[in-house]
Amino acid sequence: MNVCSARPRPGIWAPWWRLLMGFIALSTVLRLGLLLHTGDRADLHWWSVLHVLGLGLAFDVIAGLAFCAPLAVFLAVWPRRAYAHPLGRFWLSAGYVLWCFLLLCVAASEIVFWEEFGTRFNFIAVDYLLYTHEVIGNIRESYPVGLWLSAVALVAMGLVALNRRVWLAERAAPAGGVMRDRVWPMVLRLALCALGLWMGQASWKHSLSHPQDQSLSGNGVFEFFSALRHNELDYEHFYQSLPTEEALRRMRQQLPTPHARLASDDPHDLTRRVDYGEAEKRWNVVLISVESLSADFMARFGNRQGLTPRLDALARQSLLFTHLYATGTRTVRGLEALSLAVPPTPGQSIVKRPHNEGLFTLGQVFHDKGYDTRYVYGGYGYFDNMNAFFSANGYEVVDRGAMVSAEVHHENIWGVADEDLFTLALRQADASHARGRPSFMHVMTTSNHRPFTYPEGRIDIPSKTGRDGGVKYTDWAIGDFIDRASHKPWFAHTLFVIVADHCASSAGKTDLPVERYHIPAMVFAPGLVAPREEGRLASQIDLAPTLLGLLKFRYHSRFMGHDLMDLEPGRERAFISTYQDLGVLRGDRLLRLDPREGAHVVKVLDGHATPEPAAMDWDDVADAISWYQSAAWAYHHDGLRALSVNTVAHANTADRRR
Template sequence: MDSATQRVGTPSTVRSKSTFLSRPLIIALLLVCISMLTRITLMLKAGNGVDYSLTNMLGIFGIGLFYDILNSLYFLIPVMLLGWVTPTRYAGKMGSKIAAGILQFILVFLLLLNAVSEWVFWDEFGSRFNFIAVDYLVYTQEVVGNIRQSYPVETIIGVLLILAVLLTILVSRLSSRFAFGPMRFGRRSLVIGAYFLIVVTVFMTVDNRIRQFSRNVYVNELAGNGMYELFAAYLNNELDYNQFYIKLDDQQASSTIRSLVKTPESRFTDNKPFSIERDIVNTGAELHKNIILISVESLSADFLGSFGNTQGITPSLDSLARQSLLFTNLYATGTRTVRGLEALSICTPPTPGQSIVRRPRNEGLFSMGSVLQNKGYQTRFIYGGYGYFDNMGYFFGHNNYKVVDRTALSKKDIDYENIWGVADENLFELAAREIASASKTGKPVFAHIMTTSNHRPYTYPEGRIDIPSHTSREGAVKYTDFAIGQFIRNARNQPWFKNTLFIIVADHCASSAGKTDLPVNKYKIPLMMYAPGFIEPGVMPRLMSQIDIGPTVLGLLNFSYRSKFFGYDIFKLEPGRERAFVSTYQSLGYIKHDSLIVLKPQRIAATFTPNFTDGSTTPASQNTQLLDEAIAWYQSASFQFRNGLMKK
C-alpha cells in the first residue's frame, strides 16, 4: 500500500507534465508584448507624423495585434516541431531541457534583436522592414559594418544577451508552472497537424495588405509587424506589373506610349507594338566634350542654400550653382541609389519591385554608355565602394562602362574609409587620375562618378570642415560639398577642363518618409550643369524627371543617335508636356501639371493634388487622360524590360 502510494506521488506527477503547448504559448505571449512595445516606441519616434485619430489608433493596435499573432504562428514552428519529436519519457530529462533552453534562448534573442533592428531601420527609412531590408541581408558585410560604425553595437548586443538569458529563464519557469498533462505522440501529432493546417491556411489567405487602411503612411506602417513584413517583402520583392497593377489594353498602351515619347526632333524607326525606338536628329555640329556626371549620395535639394537652406552646409555647391545652369524642379525616380543609377544610365521610368540594376537579364541594355561609346567616348563608372554592392559593378560592366572602384586604390591613396567606401576626396582623386589618363588618348571621356560619404555613419576625415565627423547628416553633406569643390578647383588646372561638361545631381533624397505614400517634396533633388564658355549660368524651372537628364545632355551636345530612352530632351520638349516619376518599390507616382497619379498593387489607382512644399496630398477627381498616361509609361517600361526591348 505504501509503495503504491509512493509511485503515484506528487514528484512523479509533476515530472510527467508536458510543456509541449505551454512553452509555445508563453513565447507567443512574449512576442506579442515585445511587438506591442516596439509599436509604441516607433509611434513615439514618428511623433507628429502620425494621425492620432480614434480610428487610426484602433487600427494601429487592433490590426497590429492581428499581425503579431500571425507572426507568432510562423515564429513558433521550431518550438512546435521540437515538442512534437521529443518523446514523453525524455521530456523531463536534462538533455531535453538543455535543448529546449537553447532554442528558447535563440528565439528570445531574435525577438529582442528584431526590435532593436526595427528601430534602426525606422530611424533610417521611416518604415517597417520592406524589400530594402531583404536586399541588405544579401550585403551583410556592408550593412553590419554600417551599423557597427553608427551605433555602439557591442554594448547593445551585450545588453540583449543579458535580457535574453533572463527572459529565457522566465519562459522556462512559466512553461513548467502552466504545463499541461502528459501528451502521447499520437495526440501531439493531431495537435501539430491542426497547427500546420492553420499556418498553411493563413499563408494562403492572408497577406500584409490588411494594414493599408489609412491615408497616413506612418499609421499603416505601425499597424504591421516588422518580422512579418520582412517575410512578406522576401516573397514580393519583384512585382509583375501585369499581375498587380491596373493596365490598359496592350494596343492602347502601345499607342499611348508612342504618342508620349514622340518629340519634334525624333522619328520612329518601326511600328512594332511597344517599340519606342526612334532616331533623334539634332542640328549643328556634334560637340564631343568630356562629360563628368557626379551623382551624389542622398543629396536632397533642401540641403542647398540655392533652394532656401540657411545652415550654410553647401558653400561649394551654392557657389557652383551661380556659375551653372541650375535646374530647380527636378524629381528623383526613387528612394535608393540603384534607382537613381537606373534613371541616369538607361533613362527609364521605375518599374515595381527591384531596380533593373539589381535584376537578372540586365546585360546589353541601351544605355548612356552604349550611346557615347558609339560616339567614340571612353566610358567609366567610378565608385568609392566595392562594385559588387547592389550589383553595380556587374550592371555597369555589362552595359558599356568600364568599372573603377575602391580596389583601384592602394592604402596610401586612402585618407579615410568606412564600410561604404573611401572618403569622397579620395574618390575624386581616383576619378581625376582616370580622366587624365583617358584624355591623353585624344578620345573624349564620359565618367559617371558615384559618391558615398553622405551616408550613415556620416564619417569622414577630421579637419576638412567645421563639423566633427560622425555627428550628423549635415556634417556629411558639408564634407561631400567640400570634396566636390576641391575636385572642381583642381580640375580647372587640368588641360581637359576647358572641353568638359560637369553635371552634378543627386541619386535620390536623404529621406522619403512622410505622412503620405509619395510625399513629392521629399523627391526633389538638385541638378546643375557647369561648363564655362559653353553653358550660360541661369535657372531652369521646368518640371523634369531624373530620366530626362541623359537625353538633355545628349541634346546639348547636338548628338544625333538612335534612341530607346523614355526620357525627354527638356530643351526640345514643347511647353506643357513636362512630367516626372516618383516611386517606392510598389507605389508608382506620375506628376503632371498640378496632379499626382498613384498606382499601387491590387490594381489601385488614385488621383491627388499634391502640395509641393510640405508633401501632403488632397484627393482629387480622376483625370482619365492623365491616368491613362501614367499607366502607359509604367506598363510599357515593365513590358519592355521583360520582353528584351531595352536591349541594344
C-alpha cells in the same frame, strides 16, 4: 507531502505558449512605441489607433506562429529524460536563450530600420540581407553593436531565468501517448502556421488610408517575408492599365520632340532618331551622382545651415535645374534613371533584376561614340549588383579594388571617403586624356550615408555626428574635386554634371510626398554652358537625353526621357515612386497609381501633395498610365535593349523614306 497542494508541473507545450505570447506582447509594445515616436506623421485619432492595433494583432499572431514553428518541432521530439540530465538542461536553456535573443534582436532591428526609413521591413530589408558584409559593417560603424548585443543577451538570459519553471521543469510522462501529446499537437500548430501564412495578405493594411498607419499596423517578420515573395510586380496584373496597343500608341505620340523623331512605323517600336542638325561636340563628361542629396540641403532651396557652400557657388555658375524630381527612394533607382532614362517599373530596380544585360544605356551611347566609358565607385561594386549591371551595359567598372591603401585617407564599410573616390576619378580622366580619347565617367559618392564618417579637419562638423556632417563633407569633397580638376588639361572641354541619386528621407504624410523627391541637378562647364536656371518641371530620366542634347549627339534612342531643351512647353512631367506606388506629376496635379485603388489624382500645393482630390482629364490620365505601362512592357519585350547595327540601319532607311 500533500499531492493535492503541489503545484502542477507545466505541460510539454507551455514553452511554446509562453514564447508565442511573448512575441505578440513585444510586437504590440513595439507598435505602440513606434506610433508614439512617429507623432504627427501618423493619424492619432482613437479609432485609427484601435484599427492599427487590431490589424496589427492579426499580423502578430500569424508572424508569431511562424516564429514559434521550429519550437513546436523541437518540443515534439525532445526526449523526456533529457529534462533531468544536466547536459540536456544546458542545451535546453541555451536554445531558449537563443530564441529570446532572436526575438529581441528582431525588435531592435525594426527600431533601427524605422529610424532610417520610416517604415517596417520591406524590399530594402530583403536587399540588405543579401549584402551582409556592407550592412553589418554599416551597423557596427553606426551603433555600439557590442554593447547592444550584450544587453540583449543579458535580457534574454534574464527572461529564461525568470521563466525557468516553464522552460526547464521535468515534463510529466504523456498520459495519452506520443501521438496524442506530441505528434498531433505539433501537426496542429504547424497547420495553423501554414494557414495563417496562406491567408495573411500584406494588402490587409490598405484598409487604412494613412501611409504611416499602414506601416505601423504591419509586423516586421511578416513584412520581410512578404517582400521576399513579391520582389517584382506585374504591371498589368496589379495596376490600372490600358490595352497594350493603346498604351504604345499614346507613348509614340508623347515621346517625339522636334529633334527626336520616331525611327519606324512599327506600332510596337518606341525608338527615335535624334539629330540636331549640328556638329557633335566631343567634350568630356563627368556625371557625379551624389548620395542622398535632397534639394532642401542647399541654400538655393531655402536651407540656412550653410551645409553646401561649394555646391551653392557652383550652382550660380551652372545650368541649374530647380524643379527636378528623383524617380525613387534608393540609389539603385537613381542609377536606373540616370543610365537607362526610363520611368521606374514596380518592384525592384532594373539594376538589380536578372537578365538585365545588353540594355540601351547612357554609357553605351558614349561607348559607341568612341569614348572611354566608366562607372567609378568608392566601394566594392558587387553591392546592389552594380558591377554586374554596369559592366554588362557599356561601362568599365572601376571600384575600390583599383585603389591601394596608401591612396586612402579614410574608409568605412561603404567605401573610401569621397575625396579619395575623386582622386580615383581624376586618375581615370588623366589616363583617357593621355591616350587622346574623350572620357565619360559616372561617379557615385558614398560619404553622405550612415555612419557619416570622413577624414577629420575637412569641415567644421566632427565625423560620425550625423547627416549634416555627411552632407557638408560631400559638398567639400566635390568642391575640392573641381578645384583639382581645374588644373588639368582636359578641364576646359569637360561638362561636370552633379545630381542626387535620391533624397535623404522618403517618409511623409502622404503615400508619395512630392517634396521628398525634389533633388538638385546642375551642369557646370565654364565657357561651354552658360549659367542660368531652368525652372521647368523635369524628371531624373530627362537628364541623360538633355546631356546628349547639349553635346548635339546624333543617335538612335530608346530612352523614355526628354531633352528638356528640345521639349515643347506644356509637355513637362515627372515620375516619383516607391516600390509599389507610382506617381506622375504634372503641374499642380499628382496622379497616383497603386495596386489597391487604381488611379486617383490629388492636388499639389507649394510642392507638397495634399489629400484633396483633383480633376484630371481622362486623356491625361491615360497618357500618364501609358508611361509606366509602356516602360514595363518594353522591359519584358526587348524594347529597352541596346540597338544592333542592323536595327539602326533599318531605322535609317525608314527615316529616309519618310
